[in-house]
Amino acid sequence: MKHKLLYICLFLTSFTFAQQPQVKAAIDTTNIRIGEQFQYKISVNETENVIIPALENLKGLEVVDSLKIDTIENKLVKKYILTGFDSGAFYIPRQQIFIRNQAYLTDSLLVNVATVPIDTTKVKKFPIKGIKGEPYQFDDFKQYLWWIVVGVVIIALLLYFFVFKKKKEAIEEVFVPALAPYEEAMLKLDELDKKLLWQNNQVKKYYSELTDIIRSYIERELHIPALESTTDELINVLKDFNDIDSIDTSKEIIDKLKGLLQESDLVKFAKSKPLAHEIEEDRKDAKLIIDNLKPKKQVEEDEVE
CATH class of the missing domain: 1.20.120 (Four Helix Bundle (Hemerythrin (Met), subunit A))
Known part of the structure; x- marks a missing residue:
């Protein structure tokens, strides 16, 4: 009889733990080169009343794309495409997931971003470039500036006398009363x-x-x-x-x-x-x-x- 009671307690305990919400985070690789992309995935063993906020506090890494949430085998899976443009070791911090208004945290993950080695013996050589021409200076256009100013003044006067001055309809200011x-x-x-x-x-x-x-x-x-x-x-x-x-x-x-x-x-x-x-x-x-x-x-x- 004692053995049966023990088996029943173990079964109920395992069933209780199995029903607890679980939040997991994973990446498809822990080592990338600068500019390479990798996948970051958050999975939740619940499908209702789940809120997955946007990724935040990423230092040294950037979000390239945020894919739609998928439902796979009664689980919600949210995938992101990330990359890094600085070499070093960077952590994806713990993310807060809300399940039935209760907050759960994922694990933090380490990603190593390495530089791309350059073989100087295979770098293509280019000939010496020719001498560049001297850039234009303000004085080069000074002689045309006065003509531009005169033209603008004439156009402004024409608009004033033939358009604005003849317009007799008053523009009423729209008054928007403040809300109570x-x-x-x-x-x-x-x-x-x-x-x-x-x-x-x-x-x-x-x-x-x-x-x-x-x-x-x-x-x-x-x-x-x-x-x-x-x-x-x-x-x-x-x-x-x-x-x-x-x-x-x-x-x-x-x-x-x-x-x-x-x-x-x-x-x-x-x-x-x-x-x-x-x-x-x-x-x-x-x-x-x-x-x-x-x-x-x-x-x-x-x-x-």
Whole structure:
């Protein structure tokens, strides 16, 4: 009976490990000559909810081509064609792959780039070139310059008197009204989503733009210098406004704003790396804050309408 239980545990353990996502990176050669191309391949044993960002931090190597992702035997395979134009040993750094919003890292790979030896005994010899003519100088064209200037002036005068001066239709300046603070904030949030910054390992830039959108909305809607204030200064001002009942919001909304701004400060200055679901939750909080942070006067007008 004990042996059977042991076999069952081993089977379940092996099945569990077999179901874990695996990310692998491989190259078809580790030694090339300058200018030669080689293939770099990333394979993932999953086919759904997988994000493979663009290659980055390549030092000494360049991407020649990025091929489409193939599905082979229930695996995703992404291939790149790389090359190098400097001799030396270069690492392809570890790449971050997202599987179901979870980050996985590939192994780093070493590539040696060698110079091409030149056999000087077989280099073709060329005869001595003849003496080159002296290049033209500005003084060679000086005598024609005044005629060109006179011609341009005459053409300009003709255009002025016979074209522009006779044109009586006034050109009206097109005035494009600025968007309302709320509409502008929603538009910028949609544009931020389309950039896919945090999905491509640009978390710091994502949080910087996200908090700038919120601060700009607060500055335009509530007339508070939010862009120039620190997190604590802005939160204290909003709490004071809320205490005197000059804005329509709640303590929970102000607390969510404080948490989001503090998270952004940690990302920007302490190099914090929030998880994917935390980033998505912060995005939802950003819209919730903008939806529920308005001047008291505007809310009362909405209720009258």
